[in-house]
Amino acid sequence: xxxxxxxxxxxxxxxxxxxxxxxxxxxxxxxxxxxxxxxxxxxxxxxxxxxxxxxxxxxxxxxxxxxxxxxxxxxxxxxxxxxxxxxxxxxxxxxxxxxxxxxxxxxxxxxxxxxxxxxxxxxxxxxxxxxxxxxxxxxxxxxxxxxxxxxxxxxxxxxxxxxxxxxxxxxxxxxxxxxxxxxxxxxxxxxxxxxxxxxxxxxxxxxxxxxxxxxxxxx
Amino acid sequence: xxxxxxxxxxxxxxxxxxxxxxxxxxxxxxxxxxxxxxxxxxxxxxxxxxxxxxxxxxxxxxxxxxxxxxxxxxxxxxxxxxxxxxxxxxxxxxxxxxxxxxxxxxxxxxxxxxxxxxxxxxxxxxxxxxxxxxxxxxxxxxxxxxxxxxxxxxxxxxx
Numbered sequence: 097x098x099x100x101x102x103x104x105x106x107x108x109x110x111x112x113x114x115x116x117x118x119x120x121x122x123x124x125x126x127x128x129x130x131x132x133x134x135x136x137x138x139x140x141x142x143x144x145x146x147x148x149x150x151x152x153x154x155x156x157x158x159x160x161x162x163x164x165x166x167x168x169x170x171x172x173x174x175x176x177x178x179x180x181x182x183x184x185x186x187x188x189x190x191x192x193x194x195x196x197x198x199x200x201x202x203x204x205x206x207x208x209x210x211x212x213x214x215x216x217x218x219x220x221x222x223x224x225x226x227x228x229x230x231x232x233x234x235x236x237x238x239x240x241x242x243x244x245x246x247x248x249x250x251x252x253x254x255x256x257x258x259x260x261x262x263x264x265x266x267x268x269x270x271x272x273x274x275x276x277x278x279x280x281x282x283x284x285x286x287x288x289x290x291x292x293x294x295x296x297x298x299x300x301x302x303x304x305x306x307x308x309x310x311x312x313x314x315x
Numbered sequence: 316x317x318x319x320x321x322x323x324x325x326x327x328x329x330x331x332x333x334x335x336x337x338x339x340x341x342x343x344x345x346x347x348x349x350x351x352x353x354x355x356x357x358x359x360x361x362x363x364x365x366x367x368x369x370x371x372x373x374x375x376x377x378x379x380x381x382x383x384x385x386x387x388x389x390x391x392x393x394x395x396x397x398x399x400x401x402x403x404x405x406x407x408x409x410x411x412x413x414x415x416x417x418x419x420x421x422x423x424x425x426x427x428x429x430x431x432x433x434x435x436x437x438x439x440x441x442x443x444x445x446x447x448x449x450x451x452x453x454x455x456x457x458x459x460x461x462x463x464x465x466x467x468x469x470x471x472x473x474x
Contacts, residue, residue, distance in 0.1 A: 168364070168365065198434060284418045302360075306355065306356060309355075309356065
């Protein structure tokens with residue numbers, strides 16, 4: 097009887113342990129399904145989709161908020177892509193973090209998802225690039241400044257601060273960084289133009305003409 | 316000064332070397348600094364706000380293409396000391412290094428290979444890109460004028 101009791105006890109503990117281990121912790125990626133697989137890239141942990149989710153082309157941008165090249169692309173190329181392709185429903189854009197440049201880069205990336213919790217991902221993303229400073233780790237995207245950015249957007253500061261301070265999205269950033277490495281991204285910004293015909297990589301902050309040349313035949 | 320430059324570059328070998336040095340430095344630096352892209356198409360552009368960096372790259376390339384052949388001329392023909400040559404090469408190298416390590420493939424490779432030391436080095440070279448390039452230009456200008464002065468004396472050129 098005692099033996100039986102011990103065996104049942106061990107089995108029960110093993111089942112409970114198994115169930116507990118399979119439950120996601122708060123800092124783990126929440127959804128690792130392939131429902132947002134674009135080409136070979138899992139964008140499920142990336143930004144919300146900018147533009148029509150059903151557009152024939154998806155532009156995946158791997159970027160770092162402290163990268164000056166990303167800022168150059170944001171200022172010089174992105175506006176034309178928004179106007180010609182995203183606003184017209186020909187393409188959509190997903191930003192996937194590749195936060196490798198400095199110590200503040202992953203924090204900045206996490207902050208965008210904290211803003212996303214309040215439906216303000218793209219506002220926060222745009223504000224970060226609009227406020228870009230070319231120096232790395234000089235404090236322009238440290239925790240305090242990120243909170244100040246959130247405040248300026250009118251976000252709920254209690255929610256935002258608890259999200260940022262708890263590093264809730266650290267594993268999400270790690271997942272995105274790994275996506276970049278797995279796809280041979282060797283610097284930022286790096287792009288993949290994906291359609292039903294396949295995917296084409298673009299390295300660096302290239303001008304609009306290059307994107308146009310690649311995307312036109314895909315439409 | 317013009318006579319000294321003529322003396323060195325009237326020799327076709329030095330003119331050719333200077334042209335090759337200028338072209339390779341200029342094109343190399345423009346590729347590293349993402350003014351020229353080779354893939355998927357060869358394309359060049361100057362993003363707005365980066366004009367000053369472009370001008371500094373041009374100045375470093377011109378000065379390197381002047382200073383290094385002039386010093387090789389001194390060493391080959393006059394058997395002069397290699398001290399000034401060092402200044403020219405040092406100026407060129409730090410001028411190149413300043414822009415190479417950013418968020419592009421070189422910066423990424425440095426960070427991936429050297430970890431936190433790589434991050435520190437990349438951060439330094441990126442944050443101080445402009446001052447480093449200006450220092451490189453100052454070194455090259457000083458080397459240029461001291462080389463001209465030496466050549467005038469060593470070759471007994473009368474102004």
